[in-house]
Amino acid sequence: MKAEIIAVGTELLLGQIVNTNAQFLSQGLAELGIDVYFQTVVGDNAGRLQEAIKIARGRADLILFTGGLGPTQDDLTKDALADELGRRLVLHEPSMAKIEALFASRGAHMVESNRRQALMIEGSHPLDNETGLAVGNALTVGQTHYMLLPGPPREMKPMFEGPAKVWLRSLMGDEKPLYSRLLRFAGIGESNLEAALLDLIDKQTDPTIAPYAKEGEVALRISTKASNEAEALIRIDATVEAISQRVGQFIYAQDDIAIEEAVVRLLRSSMRTLASAESCSGGLLAELITSVPGSSSEFLGGVVTYTNKMKNQLLGIPLSQLEGPGAPGAISESTAAMMAERVQALASSDFGVSLTGVAGPSESEGKAVGLVYLGIAQLGKPTEVHELKLMGNRSTIRLRAVKAALYRLWQALK
Structure with missing residues (x-):
């Protein structure tokens, strides 16, 4: 079965929101064994939406719509598809009762436009909305299947995972997932x-x-x-x-996780801890590690020693190491090693990791943009330092340096 996803909403075309629905639906359809051949985005315009429907009918067996099921006049998806199919819109009484009960429970006046959320295309199968008010529609006309889902992801996702998948499976017959x-x-x-x-x-x-x-x-x-x-x-x-x-x-x-989560899992399973000292990455390593839920047991803390003064005062690295004639400098293999060792000792952690380098936009200490040293101090083992020569802009270099540090940590833990 060939599918096309049509996302409806001018806000998508203007870039005001990101079309994450298409990504979610493509993955979900693939798991069912349904191939998505096209994705279309169209604004809140009946004529252009009907044109998109005509094109999709010529190349897809299944057309899924997201968005345009709400109560306002620019929510046109059901109207446009009903006109294209020559069918009426009819009221789905259970959905209408749900809407009326909600307004009554809040003591609020229900304006007439809210009835639009309970309308269905004649002959369609209702898809219950667990987290919202707009009922979904699923119908087959001729050889083409249509599915209308709400736009907000918090409504669309549970609808797709629940009643929508049940309906889709009923269409598939002997197709393999x-x-x-x-x-x-x-x-x-x-x-x-x-x-x-x-x-x-x-x-x-x-x-x-x-x-x-x-x-x-x-x-x-x-x-x-x-x-x-x-x-x-x-x-x-x-x-x-x-x-x-x-x-x-x-x-x-062999799972859909980021490397920072893999590192935290290994730290947890081996009952080991980590601390960080960052310069050019500005705390990004600590941010990624602490984005993993429950990482406070494994990540003891970190310092951002952006200047030589802070490297000296917080980590005790001699100024003679960092600056002056003949000094290795802040951006050096030996400084990266010291940073990792000092923060590991400061936190009494099993691992200390450091990052120091030139993220840009211009060189520093006469060293080129993209030169980064990462250090890993491990309790009971010699300190490792890795030299990186990274490409990209400032934010790209910072992220690549942090990901490289996480990879090296993963290797050490593995």
Whole structure:
């Protein structure tokens, strides 16, 4: 089954909100074994919406709409589709009763426009809205299936996961569902990963291998359609093994988690702790670690020693190390080592990690933008320092440096 997602809302075209609904629905449909071939965004305009519907009907078996089911005059999705199909809008009495009960419980006056949220296209199947008022619609006309979902994600997601999926499964007959596994990588770039796996990617048939990249991390999704999970696992496991034989040292998770969560999990399972000393990253490492729920047991704290004065006063690094003729400087291998060792001792933690370098926009200490040193001090082991030469703007260099530090921590913990 081929699907198209039509997101309705002028605010999407203006960039006022991000279309996260399309991402969520594409993933959910893929898990059902439904292929999304197109995604369309159209504003709150009946003519343009009907034009988008005509185009979608010519290339998709299933058309999903998000948005435009609300009470205001610019909520046009049901009206436009009903006109296109030559059908009336009818009142869904249970939804109307729910709306009236809500206003009555609040002692508020219900304006007539709120009835629009209880309207359905004639002949459609209602999709209950657990977290809102607008009823969803699902119907089949000829060979084309239509599904109308609300725009707010807090309403759309539970509707899709509940009644919408039940209705979609009833359409699929013998179509096999899609099973997937996500491999998360760090310490290797997208191009190097692709080069290592190029023959596997070129020859892929089933399972398929799809790369995804974002700053500092890369992922591969291994997917197959199968009659059951056991059958799918046999195929996926074989592909994962082939990938692991080549680049297994860079796989930090076979799950959709960020590397900071993988690090916290390893710290927790080994009952070890971490402290950080940051300069060029400005506290970003601590921010990512503490974004993981419950990380306070593993992350004891950190310091941002942005200036030489603070490196000296908070970490006790001699000024003769940091500045003056013949000094290694703040941006040096030896300073990174001192920072990691001093913060580890200060916090009495198992690990101390440091970052010092040049994030830009201009060089510092005569050293080029992108030069970063990261140090890892570990209780009972020699301190490691890694030199990085990173590309990108200031924010990119900071993020890549932090992700590199997390990868090195993951290696040490593993």
